[in-house]
Amino acid sequence: YDRGYLITGGITPAEKTHGLLIKTDINGYVLWDKVIGAPDQVFINKTIYDEDGNLYIFGCINIQSGSISLVIKLNVCGELQWCRQFNFEEYAYNFINDGIFSKNGDLLAVAYMHMNDDYNDRIFIFCITPDGEYLWKKSYASCANYPSFEERIGSRIQFFDDIYIISGYV
Numbered sequence: 001y002d003r004g005y006l007i008t009g010g011i012t013p014a015e016k017t018h019g020l021l022i023k024t025d026i027n028g029y030v031l032w033d034k035v036i037g038a039p040d041q042v043f044i045n046k047t048i049y050d051e052d053g054n055l056y057i058f059g060c061i062n063i064q065s066g067s068i069s070l071v072i073k074l075n076v077c078g079e080l081q082w083c084r085q086f087n088f089e090e091y092a093y094n095f096i097n098d099g100i101f102s103k104n105g106d107l108l109a110v111a112y113m114h115m116n117d118d119y120n121d122r123i124f125i126f127c128i129t130p131d132g133e134y135l136w137k138k139s140y141a142s143c144a145n146y147p148s149f150e151e152r153i154g155s156r157i158q159f160f161d162d163i164y165i166i167s168g169y170v
Contacts, residue, residue: 001049001050001051001052001053002025002026002053003026004023004024004025004026004031005022005023005024005028006021006022006023006024006047006049006055007020007021007022007023007024008020008021008022008044008047008057009044010043010044011035017037017041017042017043017062018035018036018037018041018042019035019036019037019042019043019044019057019059020033020034020035020036020044021033021034021036021044021047021055021057021074021078023078032077032078034074034078036057036072037061040061040062040063041061041062042059042060042061042062042070043059043060043062043095044057044058044059045058045059045060045095045096045097045098046058046059046096046097046098046099048099048100048101050101050130052076053075053076054073054074054075054076054081054130055072055073055074055075055078056071056072056073056099056107056130057070057071057072057073057074058070058071058096058097058098058099058109059095059096060094060095060096061085065092066091066092066093066094067093067094067095068085068086068087068094068095069085069086069087069094069095069096069109069111069113069126070083070084070085070086070095070096071083071084071086071096071099071107071109071126071128071132072084073130073132081132082131082132083132084128084132084134086111086126086134086137088113090115091113091114091115092114092115093112093113093114094111094112094113094114094124095111095112096109096110096111096126097110097111097112097153097154097155097156097168098110098154098155098156098157099157100157100158100159102127102159103159105130106127106128106129106130106135107126107127107128107129107130108125108126108127108157108164109125109126109128109157110123110124110125110154110155110156110157110166110168111123111124111125111126111137111154112124112153112154121139121140121141121142121143121144122141122142122143122151122152122153122154123139123140123141123142123152123153123154123166123168124137124138124139124140124154125137125138125140125157125166140154140166141154141166141170146170149170150170151169151170152168152169152170153168153169153170154166154167154168155167155168155169156168
């Protein structure tokens with residue numbers, strides 16, 4: 001929005017990965033930087049911004065028994081506006097791989113969610129308002145719909161010609 005740069009990645013101090021954000025101006029001078037996750041292990045998989053410069057970070061927090069999906073909103077100065085964790089007890093592992101804005105301005109996030117058995121839905125779309133309110137989640141490419149597909153992981157969501165496309169692998 002301001003022609004600067006936002007650099008996202010991860011750092012691994014003391015054997016735990018933390019998300020890293022660095023915001024620069026148009027000339028590459030650092031305006032601010034943030035470590036996301038200390039003391040927890042956090043992975044940033046996607047960062048998007050709105051027309052006002054607010055940042056929306058999608059990823060997960062690793063916990064001892066699995067992972068939890070994570071969405072964070074920072075304002076233009078990198079200050080925390082809200083943080084939402086999506087933990088569904090029946091799923092040991094769930095993490096968001098990608099996120100976009102929907103046509104109406106809500107956030108859509110494609111997540112992988114895995115139970116401890118082999119027969120469950122694994123690709124989900126979350127819908128969240130820009131204020132962090134959880135609206136819904138829906139399953140796609142379930143084992144019931146596609147019984148010959150053992151592993152299903154959604155890795156990307158895109159919007160083309162008035163349709164949403166989820167891509168990944170099976």
